[in-house]
Amino acid sequence: MKKTLLLAGAFVAALAMPSGAAHAAGEYLKPPLQDWSFSGPFGTFDREQLQRGFLVFRQACSSCHGLEYVSFRNLAEAGGPEFSTGQVEAFAAEFRIPDGPDASGEMFERPGELSDRWISPFRNEREAAAANGGKAPPDLSVMAKARTFERGFPWFITDMFTQYNENGVDYIAAFLKGFEEPPADMEIAAGNYYNPYYPGQIVAMPNVLFDGAISYTPEGANRPVAPETVEQYAKDVTAFLMWTAEPHLEQRKRIGFQVMLFLIVFAGLLYFTKKKIWGRLGEDGAPEFRA
Ligand code: HEC
Numbered sequence: 329m330k331k332t333l334l335l336a337g338a339f340v341a342a343l344a345m346p347s348g349a350a351h352a353a354g355e356y357l358k359p360p361l362q363d364w365s366f367s368g369p370f371g372t373f374d375r376e377q378l379q380r381g382f383l384v385f386r387q388a389c390s391s392c393h394g395l396e397y398v399s400f401r402n403l404a405e406a407g408g409p410e411f412s413t414g415q416v417e418a419f420a421a422e423f424r425i426p427d428g429p430d431a432s433g434e435m436f437e438r439p440g441e442l443s444d445r446w447i448s449p450f451r452n453e454r455e456a457a458a459a460n461g462g463k464a465p466p467d468l469s470v471m472a473k474a475r476t477f478e479r480g481f482p483w484f485i486t487d488m489f490t491q492y493n494e495n496g497v498d499y500i501a502a503f504l505k506g507f508e509e510p511p512a513d514m515e516i517a518a519g520n521y522y523n524p525y526y527p528g529q530i531v532a533m534p535n536v537l538f539d540g541a542i543s544y545t546p547e548g549a550n551r552p553v554a555p556e557t558v559e560q561y562a563k564d565v566t567a568f569l570m571w572t573a574e575p576h577l578e579q580r581k582r583i584g585f586q587v588m589l590f591l592i593v594f595a596g597l598l599y600f601t602k603k604k605i606w607g608r609l610g611e612d613g614a615p616e617f618r619a
Pocket of ligand 1: 464
């Protein structure tokens with residue numbers, strides 16, 4: 329009884345703990361949890377959100393960040409944004425892909441094709457760092473899986489049951505919306521910016537999202553398909569980054585469910601088989617095992 333009380337006390341204490349002031353050194357704000365179409369065991373991507381996210385990435389991020397694990401053809405494949413092959417070919421052709429050597433031994437550049445990868449806008453990491461105040465913008469292909477934050481007790485226990493797996497995307501969405509003026513007592517060197525969600529709080533990436541900066545109005549239409557706000561841009565581009573990090577997420581969840589169904593049916597069959605085989609033991613006239 330005493331133990332249970334103690335445990336319950338610890339639980340309540342952990343819940344009541346403040347989520348942390350952002351300003352102390354080494355601390356950062358915990359990202360708020362968001363609703364994602366792809367969370368939970370039956371989650372799927374919202375195709376239109378992925379297409380909008382692609383648009384945001386292309387206009388607001390691709391001048392600094394690459395997606396080197398994404399080939400252009402992936403953008404037309406099932407389970408992703410599912411653009412048409414024609415659309416993707418036209419997009420790929422905007423890239424200058426280094427290739428060669430040609431017959432005379434020269435390296436050359438050619439327009440991108442479906443089989444090429446979405447390369448970094450910089451030739452190499454040094455150039456990327458030099459253009460960004462000494463910090464190279466990281467490749468974002470798998471960033472949604474690479475970043476996480478500590479959920480702490482008791483959430484890491486409840487997360488096992490709720491299958492919470494969206495730390496990475498909750499962090500990226502909060503990070504993209506989180507740029508603000510630094511506190512008065514904080515010194516920030518040129519080329520650095522304040523973001524309380526970033527571990528360390530001072531980051532070499534500037535704020536890139538502004539309300540209305542990216543048009544969500546399709547050609548010929550007179551209304552945007554989604555709100556043109558920082559909130560929406562951040563969410564859409566983050567969903568897109570979840571897809572680049574796990575392009576087979578939908579397939580994985582579908583197969584997982586089918587396997588669970590199969591195991592349940594199979595367990596039932598095994599149960600009845602066992603009953604049938606062992607049921608005769610001990611009945612009159614039934615064979616008995618002898619030592
Ligand atoms: C002007 C160049 C520039 C643009 C544009 C830009 N970034 Fe960045 N980004 C950077 C740099 C530089 C860093 C590395 C920051 C550091 O290490 O301090 C970074 C880091 C990041 C990180 C990693 C943060 C972490 O926890 O390490 C994410 C995620 C990110 N950017 C997402 C985006 C997204 C999404 C967009 C588009 C909406 C974008 N960035 C646009 C320059 C840029």
